[in-house]
Amino acid sequence: MTSQASQAEAPLLSVQDLKIQIQMDNGLMRAVDGVDFEIKKGKTLGLVGESGCGKSLTSRAIISINPKECEATGNILYHSDSENVDLLKLNPRGKQIRSIRGRKIAMIFQEPMTAFSPMYTIGNQIMESILIHRTKDKKEAKRIALEMLSKVGISDEEKRFNQYPHEFSGGMRQRAMISMALSCNPELLIADEPTTALDVTIQAQVMELMKGLQKEFGMAILLVTHDLGIIAEMCDEVAVMYLGKIVEQSTVGEIFKNPKHPYTKGLLRSMPRLGGNRNARLESIEGTVPIPINMPPMCGFYDRCKDRIDGICNTRAVPKTQISDNHMVRCFLYADEGEGK
Ligand code: SF4
CATH class of the missing domain: 3.40.50.300 (P-loop containing nucleotide triphosphate hydrolases)
Structure with missing residues (x-):
């Protein structure tokens, strides 16, 4: 290598x-x-x-x-x-x-409004993050912010820089959040x-x-x-x-x-x-995810699993099995196949 x-x-x-x-x-x-x-x-x-x-x-x-x-x-x-x-x-x-x-390490969320304050312009907020983490020079911070807005495909970035989050569409806010997250090269x-x-x-x-x-x-x-x-x-x-x-x-x-x-x-x-058959029904997994409060040692998927082995899957914790160098599974069906942990 x-x-x-x-x-x-x-x-x-x-x-x-x-x-x-x-x-x-x-x-x-x-x-x-x-x-x-x-x-x-x-x-x-x-x-x-x-x-x-x-x-x-x-x-x-x-x-x-x-x-x-x-x-x-x-x-x-x-x-x-x-x-x-x-x-x-x-x-x-x-x-x-x-x-x-x-x-x-930067993070982006499903809802960009969690990342932006409605009170400040998008440009100000991106700049602030750059000023905290990357440079103390305001001109340089603005240059980076504009460059990032343009990189994420927001055109007319000078005008957009001075707009508030509510003036952006959902997709554009998402782009702006990505530009803010990436403005410090995480x-x-x-x-x-x-x-x-x-x-x-x-x-x-x-x-x-x-x-x-x-x-x-x-x-x-x-x-x-x-x-x-x-x-x-x-x-x-x-x-x-x-x-x-x-x-x-x-x-x-x-x-x-x-x-x-x-x-x-x-x-x-x-x-x-x-390319699949559009009229074909998609299967859903029956049942719901249980709430993991006071769970006994057993497979958490037991109630929903069609392959469950009664007396095993519901009576003990499921070990990890390394079935190949890059494939791990946690299920009793494979417990004998590889290296268990
Ligand atoms: S251990 Fe595997 S087979 Fe057993 S219930 Fe869980 S998922 Fe199903």
């Missing part, structure tokens, strides 16, 4: 045994329960699952923006050129995480359902835009979504989350060609296919 190739493969972020618990009135909720993954420099990892599976809490733990009721343990190791730090050990309001958040962009609120055409444009900017800036992306179509379009690797756990993880090609976990197979069957 060349040194360039090995550098491209080095993990920028290693999440190890991440657990997030929330004390509820009726018990302890294990919202995230022992999650492990790595994100390599310049690559895109997709975290996919239904709402409530813990994917957003996981991504927000990286930059310490979860509510204080969420008690997180484990390690989130961030290895950049300039620092090696366990993000989970930092004071969530301290100087060090604030210098990483926005500058080295090494990692966390994108939480970045295109869910947009119509299909704008969705495709925003994805193209993110891919183009990733190529240009070389950043890694953690893409959090419920949509496997977006995963197929954008990601190198994918981690499928269910009830606070990663139940399957591999490259995108492998997950789509050779899915193992019954939940992953269900997600794939519920996905519309390009």
